[in-house]
Amino acid sequence: MQASSFALLDEHPTTANRDESAFAASNKLVALWRQWQALADDLMPLLLTPRACHDFLGDITVCAGTVMSLIRQAPDIGIFHMVFPNPDKMHRYSVLHAMHTAMLLALIGQRKDWGDKRTASAVKAGLTMNLSITNLQIDLALQSAPLTTAQREAIDTHPLTSWKLLQDLGVQDEEWLIAVAQHHEQPDGKGYPQGLTDLHQMADAIRTCDVFGAKISPRIGRTGMPTPRAASEIFRQRSAGYFGATIIRELGLYPPGCLVELATGHHAVVVKRSCDPNAPDVVTLPAFERCRATQGSGRHIVGAASDQSWAERVSAEQALIHA
Numbered sequence: 001m002q003a004s005s006f007a008l009l010d011e012h013p014t015t016a017n018r019d020e021s022a023f024a025a026s027n028k029l030v031a032l033w034r035q036w037q038a039l040a041d042d043l044m045p046l047l048l049t050p051r052a053c054h055d056f057l058g059d060i061t062v063c064a065g066t067v068m069s070l071i072r073q074a075p076d077i078g079i080f081h082m083v084f085p086n087p088d089k090m091h092r093y094s095v096l097h098a099m100h101t102a103m104l105l106a107l108i109g110q111r112k113d114w115g116d117k118r119t120a121s122a123v124k125a126g127l128t129m130n131l132s133i134t135n136l137q138i139d140l141a142l143q144s145a146p147l148t149t150a151q152r153e154a155i156d157t158h159p160l161t162s163w164k165l166l167q168d169l170g171v172q173d174e175e176w177l178i179a180v181a182q183h184h185e186q187p188d189g190k191g192y193p194q195g196l197t198d199l200h201q202m203a204d205a206i207r208t209c210d211v212f213g214a215k216i217s218p219r220i221g222r223t224g225m226p227t228p229r230a231a232s233e234i235f236r237q238r239s240a241g242y243f244g245a246t247i248i249r250e251l252g253l254y255p256p257g258c259l260v261e262l263a264t265g266h267h268a269v270v271v272k273r274s275c276d277p278n279a280p281d282v283v284t285l286p287a288f289e290r291c292r293a294t295q296g297s298g299r300h301i302v303g304a305a306s307d308q309s310w311a312e313r314v315s316a317e318q319a320l321i322h323a
């Protein structure tokens with residue numbers, strides 16, 4: 001587990017300024033959360049109407065830089081933004097999904113020492129993998145009826161239509177382009193649209209991040225899958241093995257943003273990873289008390305929260321201000 005950047009929270013000031021320091025640190029977490037929200041706002045027009053953008057290539061590069069910067073500053077908040085089951089997520093599903101896939105790719109890039117240039121290519125590919133169907137994905141997240149023939153065809157061809165669209169918009173980065181074109185191919189040849197078996201490594205990484213993010217996202221008629229179940233399903237998918245293991249190692253079974261049940265019977269939201277993947281820091285609900293969920297304290301995590309509706313009653317910012 002990589003060291004969290006929440007160093008301020010670990011210093012445990014012993015002087016009279018303790019409350020003030022904790023408050024400042026919590027405010028910083030909320031500010032970082034709001035930067036993710038602002039990034040999603042910036043991405044909306046870029047991903048929904050890319051041809052209307054004056055400088056698509058420049059703007060998407062800036063957004064990718066923001067993803068990498070936010071992950072360097074506070075990976076826990078990026079993960080929290082993806083995992084916390086905020087019900088509003090459905091209404092801009094495709095934009096958030098692209099941003100969260102890019103966020104996971106930034107984490108993988110750090111973990112695998114890809115370096116800034118290669119990580120930036122992966123992050124930009126994650127942001128734009130579904131560029132030709134961004135609007136359709138929002139419709140589908142809210143649609144309970146079966147796919148129409150036209151919708152099915154758009155989905156089946158979107159890796160290559162997105163690849164072509166990116167070229168039209170001026171993208172020349174080969175890794176970025178290949179990763180988008182191959183992001184639904186699978187090593188066993190059962191992917192689409194070309195049924196390739198020899199895949200670019202970056203496409204492999206994007207597919208794994210894409211599948212994981214999609215599993216934990218809410219859709220109409222169903223809530224997102226609790227993270228531990230999504231993690232175990234990722235492990236069971238042989239084709240997702242290599243990067244799936246990286247994601248699970250990076251996030252743990254109960255990552256920040258996850259609603260959990262403690263041995264005490266209380267519900268809580270995970271706010272920070274610790275060096276022990278089984279004992280993250282949590283904020284209890286509805287008391288908003290922060291503690292580390294260790295076995296020794298009797299407050300260890302026994303599973304995903306049985307009542308996921310906490311996310312409708314508690315905002316992310318309310319949890320983070322107490323973190």
Ligand SMILES: [Fe+2]
Pocket residue numbers: 129130158159183184
């Ligand atoms: Fe896709």
